[in-house]
Amino acid sequence: MADKILLIDGHSILNRAFYGLPPLTNGKGFHTNAIYGFITILLKTIEEEKPSYLTVAFDRSEPTFRHKMYKEYKGTRKPMPEELREQVPVMKEVLQAMGITVVEQAGLEADDIIGTLARRCSSADKEVVVLSGDKDLLQLATDTVKIKIPKTSKGQTTIEEYYAKDVKDKYQVTPSEFIDVKALMGDSSDNIPGLPGVGEKTATKIIATYQSIENAYAHRAEVKPPRASKMLDERYDLAVLSKELATINVTADFPFELEGAKLNNIFTEEAYVYFQDLQFKNLLPKFTVAPIVNDIAKKFRVITDEKEIQTALANLKNDCFGVAYQKDIGFAISDQGEAFAVPLNNPMTEMLLLPYFVQALSKPGKFCAFDVKKLLKFHGVPRDKSWFDVSLAAYLLNPLKNDYTFQDVAQEHLDLVIDEQDPELLLCYEAYTVSNAKEILRKKLKETQMDELYDTVEMPLVFTLEDMEEAGIKVDAITLKEYGDKLALGIEQLQAEIYAETGEEFNINSPKQMGEILFDKLGLPHGKKTKTGYSTAAGVLEKLAPEYPVVSKILEYRQLAKLKSTYADGLANYIGSDGRIHGTFNQTITATGRISSTEPNLQNIPIRMELGRLIRKVFIPEPGYTFVDADYSQIELRILAHYSGDEQLISAYKEAEDIHRLTAAKVFHVPFEEVTELQRRNAKAVNFGIVYGISAHGLSEDLSITRKEAQEYIENYFQTYPGIKKFLDGQVEKAKADGYVTTLFHRRRPVPELKSSNFNLRSFGERVAMNAPIQGTAADIMKIAMIQVNEAIKSAGLKSRLLLQVHDELLIEAYESEVEQVKEILHQHMERAVTLEVPLVIDIGIGHNWYEAK
DNA sequence: AATCTCACG
């Protein structure tokens, strides 16, 4: 069989991959989706075709002859999005690292290179396969030149294959006639003018009949329809030019050595480095050559003998240890570049193993770990020593990641790729990574001015959160059950009524079924559509409720169903044997620096609606204790007032004036005393909107007013408080210039969206830049307050305990005789956590359950 | 696994 050569149209495949895949980035924020898609399709095609030679052709960035021609007609092309542009040079480097020849030539487009190579190779008796995303290349098809075009439909990629006869079958014309068809119909994306009024159908018919533009012109009088006949006669010049533009040059002059394109092993060491950097983890196993000699693992040991464990522990040097513990696996300790693991196995049970772990942690010295809070849960692990939590440092340096793993830290900060399957060695790697990453992370924290934030806020907070998780909150299981039963009754009742009124039994929890019943069957006017069907969101249904009583019942059903599934039933599952719920507070989740709460989420317990709010009655203190609840009054607006330096706002807060009323008076130009309820409510919404990064659309949606009115509110607001406008604009400017914004305590929030070519994403980035410093500073202040409140309670030897944080609120289970002292501590440390231009104020509530206390 | 909906600050 003749040798086969595969020719790839680089830009068109890269383009397809870019638009066909969701945005992917490596840890450094570099986009990788186009390269990934290209490599995937490249591997698939090599697998299918098994070519002996391979070449990828790219356009050069300089304008080519044909580009110059279009410019006279259509101006410039749409620019390539930045997210794709940055991938092009790297794509070429990756191909070169894989030993694949890349051809690009000034003055030639990739099409011309491929056309010429296809012609030369098939003359040299080679089989030729062309891979392109562009069907223009079909003009190159012959009996021995095959064109492959990937097509994506319904998420499935299939590759269509065309020899000359397949082109004829599908398009009714031969490959060379295909040029004339395209020339007649034109192609706006390629800036080929074509003949006005001639589309695909007409063009195909003309060429199928006359074989070429020239022959059609010779018979122009007979050409049908008359419109085309006329155009051919009058604008033949346009047709000729179009044909020139549409024709791929197959006789271009450029050097090419076939032997240089020989396809060898593409999984080279050089390529491995690129794949690591791009984080194509699933492709790494394809590399069979041991790419990088990894001698770190040589320093790892697995110890099972108890005597040896003793010896290893005794031999630890006292400086800085890395420690790791994995449930059901064991623990590992790293010391000065070495590491050993003590696995859990028969006969080493957890009971026997834990004391060794605690013994190791009780040695003098400093300790690094990936999740210190988790380690503190083990009985006997000392807290009063120097801990360094690597996950927190990694989070501060980039708070946008979905999860934090020590493998990612090793790759990003130590340039070490860990591809280890053995669980015990993996544990050694973790211990090794955390001990070795400490210094570099400290250095980076210092460089970003976040070392103080780390040392005085994030790291100490670990202990506060662990105290809170250990304390848990008592829940009255019996009352919770009764509450659930009551909801179940209501749900049953409403369900029956909804079925009766719609005349059908369906799953009310299914938005799909509900949409069909409401909008198709009953013909109610539908509002927004989602990508899968009608929207049945509360906002849409509320607009219909006054006119259609059944919709109100659906809304009520939804409310009850939510309360039952998420809260009544949901919370019951988390009540422990001590009658308390011990949730988890997460410190490395949010982009802004807030903490989050999971398993269960205790930060979204209902309060806004009375029926939901009742559930707070099941959260109760121990006998002899009382709840003391403290929340910051308008902390975000106060931070905004501080940042803006606006004298009116600052003095209003100093005088404890009603800020929403003041805003209403200014924005609506009425005397302070004459502000109506509605005006105050609207002004409050504007104040909220400002904190979120105001947009006229968002505000109009929230207030059910027109965009124009919302725009006027906003303009009046900025006129009233010019300092706020200046501050918000400044944040957006800073984010554009630096790529991030910061809080009062130097916490960073990167804003990569501002670089996007997508308008919506960019607008989102602007709102983020305005909101993050405010929300983040509030989070910082609350964290500082929590640490201080918790410490003050403990150092005063009180029995009272901090239980929950809900962003601007702290809940304390206070021993009854300590209530006054606790209130004093809360005032002291929450209101004085930081000194701003405006006072910080808290409101305190007291009660025998959370409902009463708030 | 993705989508929709809805609970909170």
Added chain:
DNA sequence: ACGTACGTGAGATTA
């Protein structure tokens, strides 16, 4: 001409 308020987590349905 476009389309969203900022930040979260959980349950139910559907693909």
